Amino acid sequence: MTARFRLAFIFLFLAASCHAKEAPLEGAVATLAGQPVSVADLRETARFMGVGGVADRPFTTWTPAFAKTVFEETIYDRLLAEAAQRQGISVSPKEIQEEKKRILAISAPEGGRPVELSEELVRKKLLLAKAAEQVAPAPEISRKAALAEYNRRKGHYETPERALVRDIVVRSEDEGKAILTALAAGNSFSALARAKSLSPEGAKGGLLPPYALGEMPALFALAFSMKPGEVSPLLSSPYGYHILKLVKILPSADLPFRKVRDRIERHLREKAQREALAQWLAGKIRTEHLTILPKYASTLSLPLTGP
Incomplete structure (x- = not known):
């Protein structure tokens, strides 16, 4: 149409x-x-x-x-x-x-x-x-024509920069502060996420799927200004209190032709x-x-x- x-x-x-x-x-x-x-x-x-x-x-x-x-x-x-x-x-x-x-x-x-x-x-x-x-x-449209268009506009077909983040979600501010204290004492973020987090990702150590800027609620944008391994302060949302840990920033990359041919x-x-x-x-x-x-x-x- x-x-x-x-x-x-x-x-x-x-x-x-x-x-x-x-x-x-x-x-x-x-x-x-x-x-x-x-x-x-x-x-x-x-x-x-x-x-x-x-x-x-x-x-x-x-x-x-x-x-x-x-x-x-x-x-x-x-x-x-x-x-x-x-x-x-x-x-x-x-x-x-x-x-x-x-x-x-x-x-x-x-x-x-x-x-x-x-x-x-x-x-x-x-x-x-x-x-x-x-x-x-x-x-x-032939494969040859599609491939020529892909090569002509190659920079147009790419995955944006994405953040790989772990997240712990708890109900109360006091619980969140206690977890921050435990992290400062050297406890494992992943272990605390498995033990304390309310989110389904807690079972995976709080690891979220990679996301681009703007794809998640506003508080998750903070990860793009953090350094790998850095832990955020306590952040509030309608779902409770969050603590983020940036694993790494995944750079933007060209998508392969097979991913964008259709x-x-x-x-x-x-x-x-x-x-x-x-x-x-x-x-x-x-x-x-x-x-x-x-x-x-x-x-x-x-x-x-x-x-």
Whole structure:
């Protein structure tokens, strides 16, 4: 699925709350294949994109950038919808229900009421995505092409610097202070972790999986300013009181090609699809004779009409 549809999928649930009462047909701003493209069409597209609140304002108050974006999306959607109709592309009720479940799973507020989704909006999204994949199918990416991309951007594929840390967690401040005293007296951090720590890692001497800066709660960032073997002061968190010991800092390193090949191939496929879709749309816009009415020529512009 191309990137231009992902944004609308993410915001699709917002559109359910943005439906206004059906407005009377508003004047045309352009023609495509002799058919009018009206302000009402632009409003419908904006709601489809999840920005209906802005779209319901008077068209004369839209910023040029917003109007241009919505206009382009309207043209693209109409061309893709026509392609879907010509090629007999359809969306089944099962596909709609599965997509609604997928969207709700990533967008429904935790503990809140589930968002109501318009089946027509979901159907349209799936239909346009299918049409885009039909007119710009994803190409096969060879190992040679993926490897060339890997070598070209090798520094981009790496594991960040990570800390290897042992952690002791106890319930009370007094327990934590007692452990710090025991450590200062030369007792083993690992042994104390096994005997005293509340965390599951206590059984492994408190050893945590390596983590990068920002991957753990804020208190664990302290390890990146410590020296190997150094023990932290007592640190508090919602889980209790922590004592950290830095084992070592693992330096950043390039990931081997085999670890990132799938990611690179996906990136190259999506890039090729975007370019192919842009070329298809540009060709259709030329052959379908898109014309912007003079009144709106200063606000709107012809999209994708370059060579």
